[in-house]
Amino acid sequence: MDKKQQxxxxxxxxxGFVSGQELCxxxxxxxxxxxxxxxxxxxxxxxxxxxxxxxxxxxxxxxTDVFNREQxxxxxxxxxxxxxxxxxxETGSTNDDIFALAAQGYPHGTLAIASRQTSGKGRRGRSWIxxxxxxxxxxxxxxxxxxxxxxxxxxxxxxLSVYQASLEQLTDxxxxxxxxxxxxxxxxxxxxxxxxxxxxxxxxxxxxxxxxLTEMRxxxxxISAITIGVGLNVNQTKLDPEIAQNATSYALALGxxxxxxxxxxxxxxxxxxxxxxxxxxxxxxNLRPAYEAGLxxxxxxxxxxxxxxxxxGIAAGINERGELLVQPDEQGEKPSGAxxxxxxxxAPAGAGLFIDPERPLIAVGSGEVSVRGVNGYV
Ligand code: BTN
Numbered sequence: 001m002d003k004k005q006q007x008x009x010x011x012x013x014x015x016g017f018v019s020g021q022e023l024c025x026x027x028x029x030x031x032x033x034x035x036x037x038x039x040x041x042x043x044x045x046x047x048x049x050x051x052x053x054x055x056x057x058x059x060x061x062x063x064t065d066v067f068n069r070e071q072x073x074x075x076x077x078x079x080x081x082x083x084x085x086x087x088x089x090e091t092g093s094t095n096d097d098i099f100a101l102a103a104q105g106y107p108h109g110t111l112a113i114a115s116r117q118t119s120g121k122g123r124r125g126r127s128w129i130x131x132x133x134x135x136x137x138x139x140x141x142x143x144x145x146x147x148x149x150x151x152x153x154x155x156x157x158x159x160l161s162v163y164q165a166s167l168e169q170l171t172d173x174x175x176x177x178x179x180x181x182x183x184x185x186x187x188x189x190x191x192x193x194x195x196x197x198x199x200x201x202x203x204x205x206x207x208x209x210x211x212x213l214t215e216m217r218x219x220x221x222x223i224s225a226i227t228i229g230v231g232l233n234v235n236q237t238k239l240d241p242e243i244a245q246n247a248t249s250y251a252l253a254l255g256x257x258x259x260x261x262x263x264x265x266x267x268x269x270x271x272x273x274x275x276x277x278x279x280x281x282x283x284x285x286n287l288r289p290a291y292e293a294g295l296x297x298x299x300x301x302x303x304x305x306x307x308x309x310x311x312x313g314i315a316a317g318i319n320e321r322g323e324l325l326v327q328p329d330e331q332g333e334k335p336s337g338a339x340x341x342x343x344x345x346x347a348p349a350g351a352g353l354f355i356d357p358e359r360p361l362i363a364v365g366s367g368e369v370s371v372r373g374v375n376g377y378v
Contacts, residue, residue: 003027004037005070008046011058019055044068065134065235067115067260075265080109081140081272082265088112090132092119094139095215098227102141102217110141111268120231123213124370129243134235134251136260140268142226148218150282151226152366155214156322157278158228158271159195160287162210163294165266166197169254187253190296192378193315193324194366197232198296199253206296206378207248209233230267234258246377283320292317299353301374302326304364312374314353316361323363324371327355 001009006027010018023034038056042048045066047059069087076082084106091097097112114137120128130137142154166189188200189209197210210232217225233239233249235257250258277286284291292298297315304311304326313328355361364371372378 003029003033004041004044007034007037007041007056008058008070011048011056017051017055017057021055023056065257065260067134067136067264069113071261072113072264075262077265077269078109078272080107081268081275082111083107083109085111085113088114090114090116090118091137093117093121093229094137095121095213095227095229098139098141098229099215099217099225102143102225102227106141108141108143111138112141113138113264121213121229122211122231128211128213128231129240130231131236131240133237134260135249136230136232136234136264138264139227139229140271142228144223144226144279146223146279146282148216148223151214151216151223153278153284153322154226154228154275155195155212155366156284156291156318157274157287158212158214158230159191159197160291160294161270161274162197162212162230162232162267163189163191164270164274164290165263166199166209166250168266169250169258169263189294190378191291191294193295193297193318193371194322198378199248199250200296201253205376207253208243208246208377209248209250209253232263234260234263284318284322285320288318288320291322296378297324297371297373299355300378301329301353303372303374304362305370305372306364311362313362314355315371316355319363321363321365323365325361326364326371327359327361330359 007023010023010026020031020034024031027034038048038050045064047064049057049059069085072085086101091114094112094114094117101110101112116132117130117137120130120137122128170187186202190198190206192198192206195212196208198206198208200206210230213229215227216223233247235251236249237251239247274287298317300315302313302315304313311328313326316325316327319325
């Protein structure tokens with residue numbers, strides 16, 4: 001344990017002040033060295049108060065956002081996910097870091113995290129804007145014994161895990177319905193198929209909070225390494241105009257600062273559990289109910305943007321491969337609530353269209369196809 005961590009541990013043990021003299025003795029260093037370490041801790045975000053003749057005191061950690069390896073590791077309950085954590089202040093892309101770490105022999109479960117990225121990558125060759133203002137950029141290394149055609153489903157497993165961790169952010173809100181909260185406003189988290197985590201305020205439009213990018217490296221026709229990269233807008237309160245219409249942050253949605261270390265650890269705690277369930281069957285059969293509980297497309301009119309044959313229809317759920325099931329509109333007809341079975345979901349206004357059990361559903365894979373709401377982003 002380095003000197004800064006020893007100081008944090010000592011300050012955490014007591015509600016009151018710890019004298020500078022005691023810290024000098026404990027660390028075997030001068031008063032100036034203690035003071036310098038305290039300054040560094042403050043820069044990292046630790047709320048430390050210094051009072052002449054009394055010493056140093058750690059103020060409440062609630063609603064603070066100290067984001068480093070130790071804070072995350074202390075909250076992990078996993079056997080392998082996030083072990084070890086490689087934390088950097090700035091990097092190009094944490095997905096690229098993972099492949100570099102894999103080449104150096106780092107194990108399955110290694111997590112690369114950065115406070116900012118200079119060349120963050122998004123889906124479909126787009127970039128992922130990665131400023132340093134309180135967000136999370138992280139990627140995990142997986143060396144699974146899976147068939148390559150199964151791996152797109154890992155992205156869906158990750159989306160479920162981020163959704164479940166997001167719901168925990170609502171725990172201080174009294175008696176919330178699943179996926180909702182009613183403190184000062186209605187805040188509803190959801191999953192936009194396949195892997196965007198979204199939030200709606202006051203039953204307004206869904207906005208994106210998180211994106212996921214999975215990449216794979218092959219050697220001799222076998223998977224050598226997979227990385228799942230996750231980017232979350234957390235405590236950022238001003239969004240780039242390029243994304244502001246369809247995106248938001250946890251802090252803006254919840255009206256409070258979010259502890260990134262707790263959110264990060266919770267995501268990996270859920271991921272390890274979901275991954276273990278997924279690899280038992282190598283399909284989505286056991287995770288489907290949990291995923292569909294958060295699926296905001298359910299019962300909504302969607303546009304399937306297939307480059308070869310785009311179409312519109314009603315989203316009916318996912319199948320055991322994690323593909324979106326869509327009932328195409330009949331030629332020249334708009335969907336209505338007139339017949340068929342209602343689809344129950346967590347979606348607010350606009351959801352609840354009907355599926356005709358007599359008509360087929362089309363399974364849409366996430367590869368080259370994306371889905372938009374006919375009347376907006378979801
Ligand atoms: C998307 O386009 O929705 C996916 C965005 C994925 C961004 C994350 S941030 C951490 C990791 N590193 C990257 O370069 N990209 C992913």
